[in-house]
Amino acid sequence: MIGKMKRRDFLKALGLGGTATLAGCDLPTTVTLEEGKEDVISYLLPEEYAIPGIAVWYASTCTQCTAGCGIHGRVREGRVLKIEGNPDAPINAGKTCQMGQAGLQGHYNPDRITTPMVREGGKLVPTTWEKAQALLNEKLGAKSSLNADRVAWFTGTLSGHQRALVVNHLDAVGSKQHFAHEIVNASVWQAVCRDMLDDPMPRIRLDKAKLILSFGADFLATWISPVHFAGQYSKFRTAADRGALIQVESKMSMTGGSADLWVAIRPGTEGALALGLANYLVANGVNASALSAEVRDKIAAHDLQKVASITGIASAQIERIGKALKGRNPSVVLAGASVEGQAQGYEAVAAIMLLNVLLGNIGTTIEPSGKFPFPQLEAKSGGTRDLLAFAQAVQQKQLDVVFFYGANPLYSAPVALKLDEQINNIPFKVALAQFPDETAMHADLVLPVSSYLEDWGTHVAAYQAEQNQISVQQPLMQKLYAETRGFGDVMVSLLAMRNAAQWGAFADSYGYMKNVFTNMKANVGAAALSNDEFWNNSLQTGMVKVDAPVRKHTLKPVVPNVAANSTDVAFPFYLVPSPRMGLFDGRHANLPWLQESPDQIAKVVWDSWAEMHPSTADKLGIAHGDVIKVESEHGALEVKAYLVKAIHPDAISIPLGQGHTEYGRYAKDRGVNPLKILKPITDAKTGELAMYATRVKVSKTGKQDVIIRLGHSDTQHGRRLVRTVSVDVLKRTKGA
Amino acid sequence: MVRWFNKQAAKIAGVTPVHAMHPVSWIAAITLVWFVTSSAGFAQDIVPPVGVHQGEDVAQPIEFPHNIHVEVNKINCMYCHTYARRSKVAGIPPTSKCMGCHKIIATDKPRIQKLTEYWQKGESPKWKKVHDVPDYVHFTHERHLKKLVFDRDYPVEDVKEICAFCHGQLKDMTVAKKAKPLNMGWCVSCHEKNGGPSDCWKCHK
Numbered sequence: 001m002i003g004k005m006k007r008r009d010f011l012k013a014l015g016l017g018g019t020a021t022l023a024g025c026d027l028p029t030t031v032t033l034e035e036g037k038e039d040v041i042s043y044l045l046p047e048e049y050a051i052p053g054i055a056v057w058y059a060s061t062c063t064q065c066t067a068g069c070g071i072h073g074r075v076r077e078g079r080v081l082k083i084e085g086n087p088d089a090p091i092n093a094g095k096t097c098q099m100g101q102a103g104l105q106g107h108y109n110p111d112r113i114t115t116p117m118v119r120e121g122g123k124l125v126p127t128t129w130e131k132a133q134a135l136l137n138e139k140l141g142a143k144s145s146l147n148a149d150r151v152a153w154f155t156g157t158l159s160g161h162q163r164a165l166v167v168n169h170l171d172a173v174g175s176k177q178h179f180a181h182e183i184v185n186a187s188v189w190q191a192v193c194r195d196m197l198d199d200p201m202p203r204i205r206l207d208k209a210k211l212i213l214s215f216g217a218d219f220l221a222t223w224i225s226p227v228h229f230a231g232q233y234s235k236f237r238t239a240a241d242r243g244a245l246i247q248v249e250s251k252m253s254m255t256g257g258s259a260d261l262w263v264a265i266r267p268g269t270e271g272a273l274a275l276g277l278a279n280y281l282v283a284n285g286v287n288a289s290a291l292s293a294e295v296r297d298k299i300a301a302h303d304l305q306k307v308a309s310i311t312g313i314a315s316a317q318i319e320r321i322g323k324a325l326k327g328r329n330p331s332v333v334l335a336g337a338s339v340e341g342q343a344q345g346y347e348a349v350a351a352i353m354l355l356n357v358l359l360g361n362i363g364t365t366i367e368p369s370g371k372f373p374f375p376q377l378e379a380k381s382g383g384t385r386d387l388l389a390f391a392q393a394v395q396q397k398q399l400d401v402v403f404f405y406g407a408n409p410l411y412s413a414p415v416a417l418k419l420d421e422q423i424n425n426i427p428f429k430v431a432l433a434q435f436p437d438e439t440a441m442h443a444d445l446v447l448p449v450s451s452y453l454e455d456w457g458t459h460v461a462a463y464q465a466e467q468n469q470i471s472v473q474q475p476l477m478q479k480l481y482a483e484t485r486g487f488g489d490v491m492v493s494l495l496a497m498r499n500a501a502q503w504g505a506f507a508d509s510y511g512y513m514k515n516v517f518t519n520m521k522a523n524v525g526a527a528a529l530s531n532d533e534f535w536n537n538s539l540q541t542g543m544v545k546v547d548a549p550v551r552k553h554t555l556k557p558v559v560p561n562v563a564a565n566s567t568d569v570a571f572p573f574y575l576v577p578s579p580r581m582g583l584f585d586g587r588h589a590n591l592p593w594l595q596e597s598p599d600q601i602a603k604v605v606w607d608s609w610a611e612m613h614p615s616t617a618d619k620l621g622i623a624h625g626d627v628i629k630v631e632s633e634h635g636a637l638e639v640k641a642y643l644v645k646a647i648h649p650d651a652i653s654i655p656l657g658q659g660h661t662e663y664g665r666y667a668k669d670r671g672v673n674p675l676k677i678l679k680p681i682t683d684a685k686t687g688e689l690a691m692y693a694t695r696v697k698v699s700k701t702g703k704q705d706v707i708i709r710l711g712h713s714d715t716q717h718g719r720r721l722v723r724t725v726s727v728d729v730l731k732r733t734k735g736a
Numbered sequence: 737m738v739r740w741f742n743k744q745a746a747k748i749a750g751v752t753p754v755h756a757m758h759p760v761s762w763i764a765a766i767t768l769v770w771f772v773t774s775s776a777g778f779a780q781d782i783v784p785p786v787g788v789h790q791g792e793d794v795a796q797p798i799e800f801p802h803n804i805h806v807e808v809n810k811i812n813c814m815y816c817h818t819y820a821r822r823s824k825v826a827g828i829p830p831t832s833k834c835m836g837c838h839k840i841i842a843t844d845k846p847r848i849q850k851l852t853e854y855w856q857k858g859e860s861p862k863w864k865k866v867h868d869v870p871d872y873v874h875f876t877h878e879r880h881l882k883k884l885v886f887d888r889d890y891p892v893e894d895v896k897e898i899c900a901f902c903h904g905q906l907k908d909m910t911v912a913k914k915a916k917p918l919n920m921g922w923c924v925s926c927h928e929k930n931g932g933p934s935d936c937w938k939c940h941k
Contacts, residue, residue, distance in 0.1 A: 039865070042860045
């Protein structure tokens with residue numbers, strides 16, 4: 001019968017059966033609302049500016065990544081309900097990304113830590129702030145006998161007055177140990193820019209370029225300041241002379257997906273390609289006199305044939321890119337995480353930067369940034385070098401007290417660093433945490449901190465737009481949980497323990513912030529305003545504009561010692577732990593909106609997967625959806641294979657973000673964490689972890705599973721839902 | 737008032753061409769106009785929604801007597817529900833507004849003593865919500881008052897008759913009780929009779 005049944009009949013049958021099934025359920029008849037069940041609480045005293053039912057927008061700063069976008073929060077009846085970009089913020093000009101939008105779900109997250117917790121008998125048990133503070137006072141108060149450098153702070157990227165408070169605390173204790181850790185960073189790029197241009201974070205002007213050549217820089221999703229660059233990119237694309245984007249990388253990123261030409265490159269050979277392109281440019285009449293003889297020799301040694309064999313890109317393709325570079329001026333050449341994260345990462349980025357020098361981009365599309373006049377507030381940009389240094393200090397039992405804030409090293413540290421096993425070498429670990437993440441759950445004292453929508457702060461983004469500024473963060477609503485405290489509140493009380501004379505005067509971070517703004521006023525050219533005017537203006541606009549003298553780029557081209565990677569027979573593939581807009585480095589895995597929002601390339605939701613090229617899968621006999629074992633020297637992960645052509649055959653890509661062992665109901669025990677099996681190789685020059693240099697082997701487990709993804713299928717099954725027309729036909733018919 | 741009068745005249749003229757009207761009709765029409773304009777009572781040009789709902793008795797933290805405030809003391813609804821003309825919600829009056837009068841008036845009554853206790857603790861009573869529509873319905877008091885009261889130059893002192901369209905006669909209740917169905921069919925029937933918008937997205941957005 002089934003065989004003869006038509007689709008329509010099937011639906012009819014389903015409809016009948018469906019009704020019969022539903023009759024047993026609680027069938028809703030009409031929409032009714034209960035009377036007298038919900039509380040409705042009036043104001044005690046009416047606020048003049050607050051009318052129930054009418055929203056008010058407040059300015060603040062997003063802290064979902066380190067870009068520091070300005071935001072407006074819609075507040076109604078004392079609740080923040082929506083986040084949008086602040087149109088006056090030079091970094092994001094009124095826009096936000098999905099991570100910024102999802103900030104609300106962090107704030108209202110059901111897994112927030114709501115009381116202080118202390119470890120008793122091996123378990124974390126709730127305690128009170130009074131007891132927590134007594135404990136802190138005992139360990140760290142003025143009378144404690146702690147050896148200065150045995151106290152440390154471990155944070156994410158920290159800037160503004162949060163950084164000033166941490167530095168003040170370390171000074172008060174007499175320590176210099178501040179580790180700043182970010183998995184998604186641009187540390188090597190910054191190091192190369194500092195060495196070559198004397199400017200660690202030059203301004204990129206995609207909007208002025210006619211061609212972008214990006215070596216793995218995912219500037220639309222994860223690189224430095226994605227919303228800012230997306231704004232520039234839209235100008236670049238909509239200009240009368242539409243700019244062209246060429247993306248060279250081993251695994252297609254979101255930016256790669258938008259490129260006019262996407263080129264798959266053998267992992268770790270980007271530096272060689274850059275020199276090969278320089279070779280092409282010099283051979284085709286581009287003036288290389290700005291470069292030293294040594295650099296010119298390096299370039300001369302990279303002829304097209306050689307580079308083609310190293311990179312696995314056909315020489316005709318390299319010529320095509322070279323021709324585009326020469327023909328479309330000005331251009332800009334960028335280097336992202338997959339280039340930086342190699343043992344020769346610095347050299348490769350330097351080689352890529354040489355292309356900018358050769359093409360005359362320095363000063364046109366790579367502009368000098370402003371020198372921020374308050375170095376104590378500048379961002380301490382996190383990287384992975386500090387993670388390695390921290391792991392070493394832990395191993396050597398050099399630390400007695402460590403404060404963790406805004407970083408989760410027990411999630412992000414590779415197993416090879418042995419941080420998991422040795423974390424208890426630190427006798428007293430204090431986590432200032434919003435969520436029960438891996439690090440907080442291993443701490444001895446957990447202090448619940450406010451969400452960024454409940455807290456005071458200032459931020460100075462490492463990448464500043466045309467107008468330098470201090471971004472202001474203010475509470476958009478009252479604390480949801482009475483027992484949480486702002487980061488500044490905790491810091492002021494910690495400082496008062498050491499130095500009551502100076503810090504005891506501030507009741508909380510609000511008092512501190514008001515004092516700071518009063519002192520700041522004259523230094524930012526606002527001396528004519530009254531204290532209140534300056535404070536109100538700053539809160540209203542969400543920023544304090546700062547005049548920063550523009551640097552001068554002094555060109556010192558570095559000699560890029562690009563060397564080819566050796567082959568590894570036992571571990572033939574490169575592991576690409578790719579970050580993405582959404583879960584990012586794993587910090588947003590507890591936000592359901594971002595779990596639900598599909599990966600930009602694979603479209604997978606709520607899961608981990610391993611991307612591999614169909615030709616590679618063919619050789620290994622792996623089919624789409626097979627559970628495979630991806631194994632490095634330091635461990636193995638079992639994950640579903642996802643066959644996709646947008647990856648180099650030598651690469652296996654596992655996206656970052658999943659594989660949490662803690663971190664609340666949405667993140668815990670979901671997928672795998674590729675960071676765990678990384679080999680602790682470092683970039684020779686900067687000491688950063690070479691995150692993209694780990695070799696792996698792949699084997700089948702014999703298991704099969706379903707990969708849940710948006711749309712589920714790449715074909716339209718002949719239904720022509722989206723109609724297409726070939727370029728030839730389009731040209732002939734002009735789209736008619 | 738003149739604007740409103742013209743509108744009424746136009747409406748009557750629209751129903752029956754003026755030249756075809758019988759003299760008696762003229763008298764009737766003028767009488768009707770006179771009656772409507774002079775009577776502060778019911779709004780003849782607006783047809784009130786029909787339908788009742790037998791609401792539950794809802795126990796409130798303080799048994800607030802609407803009847804005394806509305807009927808005996810003739811206090812305007814919008815004196816306490818001050819947000820109704822400005823916002824989608826009418827608003828429960830701030831406790832300070834209650835205390836504005838009750839610091840002096842009726843301080844010997846147990847209900848007022850209870851209110852004073854709340855006030856001294858710095859808390860508002862936890863009132864229970866009686867009238868509500870689902871989250872996917874965007875109802876706004878402001879638009880309804882604009883259309884039914886202010887745009888018609890309807891006497892504001894009689895606004896309680898307009899409020900009663902949806903809330904029933906509060907002058908006859910102590911604590912509020914749901915008296916109208918407040919469901920979609922009921923809303924739509926009133927919109928149809930009185931030229932309210934019928935686009936889905938006017939209410940569902």
